[in-house]
Amino acid sequence: MPLDISKLLKKKQAVILERWMTNQMADNSMREDLMSNEDLRQESDELISALVKTINDNNINNPDSDDFDQVIEILGGISISRSRQGFSPRETGLFIISLKEALLQVLREEVKDLAQFVDLSLAISRLMDGFSIMTFETFIKGREEVILRQTDEITEISTPVIRVWDGILALPIIGTLDSARTQVVMESLLTEIVESSSSVAILDISGVPTVDSLVAQHLLKTVSATRLMGAECIISGIRPEIAQTIVHLGIDLSDIVTKASLASALQYAFRTMRLEVRKNAAKL
Amino acid sequence: MDRIPILRMGQFLLVTIQVDLYDRLALDLEADLVKAVSKTGARGILIDISAVSIVDSFMGRIIGNIGVMSKLLDAETVVVGMQPAVAITLVELGLPLKGVYTALNVERGMDLLKSKIQFEDETIDQEDDNSDDLPE
Numbered sequence: 001m002p003l004d005i006s007k008l009l010k011k012k013q014a015v016i017l018e019r020w021m022t023n024q025m026a027d028n029s030m031r032e033d034l035m036s037n038e039d040l041r042q043e044s045d046e047l048i049s050a051l052v053k054t055i056n057d058n059n060i061n062n063p064d065s066d067d068f069d070q071v072i073e074i075l076g077g078i079s080i081s082r083s084r085q086g087f088s089p090r091e092t093g094l095f096i097i098s099l100k101e102a103l104l105q106v107l108r109e110e111v112k113d114l115a116q117f118v119d120l121s122l123a124i125s126r127l128m129d130g131f132s133i134m135t136f137e138t139f140i141k142g143r144e145e146v147i148l149r150q151t152d153e154i155t156e157i158s159t160p161v162i163r164v165w166d167g168i169l170a171l172p173i174i175g176t177l178d179s180a181r182t183q184v185v186m187e188s189l190l191t192e193i194v195e196s197s198s199s200v201a202i203l204d205i206s207g208v209p210t211v212d213s214l215v216a217q218h219l220l221k222t223v224s225a226t227r228l229m230g231a232e233c234i235i236s237g238i239r240p241e242i243a244q245t246i247v248h249l250g251i252d253l254s255d256i257v258t259k260a261s262l263a264s265a266l267q268y269a270f271r272t273m274r275l276e277v278r279k280n281a282a283k284l
Numbered sequence: 285m286d287r288i289p290i291l292r293m294g295q296f297l298l299v300t301i302q303v304d305l306y307d308r309l310a311l312d313l314e315a316d317l318v319k320a321v322s323k324t325g326a327r328g329i330l331i332d333i334s335a336v337s338i339v340d341s342f343m344g345r346i347i348g349n350i351g352v353m354s355k356l357l358d359a360e361t362v363v364v365g366m367q368p369a370v371a372i373t374l375v376e377l378g379l380p381l382k383g384v385y386t387a388l389n390v391e392r393g394m395d396l397l398k399s400k401i402q403f404e405d406e407t408i409d410q411e412d413d414n415s416d417d418l419p420e
Contacts, residue, residue, distance in 0.1 A: 183372075190368030197388055224380040228371040230364060230387035 083142035174207035206237030334365030351383030
């Protein structure tokens with residue numbers, strides 16, 4: 001007798017869900033801290049309902065069929081949200097792989113004919129494997145989107161121009177200086193010089209991990225551009241190892257004012273502007 | 285035939301470039317400025333380029349030349365009001381304008397010129413004072 005897979009699964013939907021939940025709970029990498037059991041059950045139920053609704057004898061052997069669009073959409077949503085919540089790929093994969101196991105368990109109980117069982121198992125396996133691959137792809141894509149967004153954010157927030165005093169700007173550079181970032185740094189610094197009519201700019205490189213000849217060149221460019229705008233540029237925050245690197249590479253910074261710390265750079269700036277900071281003799 | 289006017293103000297010459305310089309105009313300006321410096325005995329030149337939005341290497345070189353030439357005639361040159369985009373362009377072209385001073389605006393440029401000249405005169409005065417101490 002021919003077996004109607006969709007009827008069978010509809011009849012057994014509740015059982016499959018229970019089995020699936022058990023399978024998921026059985027795995028000790030279950031992340032209850034990230035997701036409650038109710039949420040998990042809801043997601044699982046939604047996915048099974050969609051799957052049972054669409055699966056039939058015709059499309060079970062054709063994982064690429066358009067019938068599964070809804071299932072794939074739900075799966076995609078789940079894996080993207082999981083990658084954002086910080087689930088590991090293994091945990092996300094287990095979600096769909098344990099469903100396959102539940103389906104096969106139910107089939108084994110329901111299908112008595114061996115040949116039919118093997119055929120069905122193969123078909124279900126192929127279908128579920130297709131879903132697994134899809135899940136992974138979406139998961140990775142979700143991760144990549146997060147990384148890209150973070151990169152953009154870092155580029156935006158990492159170049160603040162600070163007005164430390166009337167006429168003195170400070171620009172702490174954090175992270176590696178490449179050409180693109182130098183451009184951003186230079187533009188924001190020059191614009192700020194015009195807006196605040198500052199006469200001294202302090203470039204603090206204590207947050208720059210390494211200075212190679214390219215980075216040094218970028219720094220020199222920024223200093224020259226600042227000078228052209230009619231402001232003086234001081235480079236501060238030169239760590240001992242950076243000083244060593246600069247000398248070993250033979251980079252000439254002799255016509256630039258360099259200071260070891262932002263404090264001494266500020267002191268120098270005060271001196272050039274003929275400002276004086278004094279302790280008040282009177283008791284407060 | 286356009287000419288960029290050169291204004292005299294005490295010991296200084298003022299030049300405001302309000303059009304984008306084409307090569308002929310820049311060369312004329314260079315010649316006129318040098319003549320004017322030697323004729324008036326000016327001690328400083330102030331070039332305002334706040335209206336200039338585009339520079340090329342030629343113009344950068346002309347400004348550098350003006351600085352060097354006027355230095356030969358004992359006048360300091362200060363370029364004021366450079367726009368950020370222009371500064372970046374000059375740096376990218378490898379023209380840091382070593383021979384000229386720069387300032388943010390006309391006012392500060394004037395202050396800078398005054399202080400430079402004062403400083404020079406003071407050093408000369410000091411040298412004169414020292415010469416008196418020499419044994420007869």
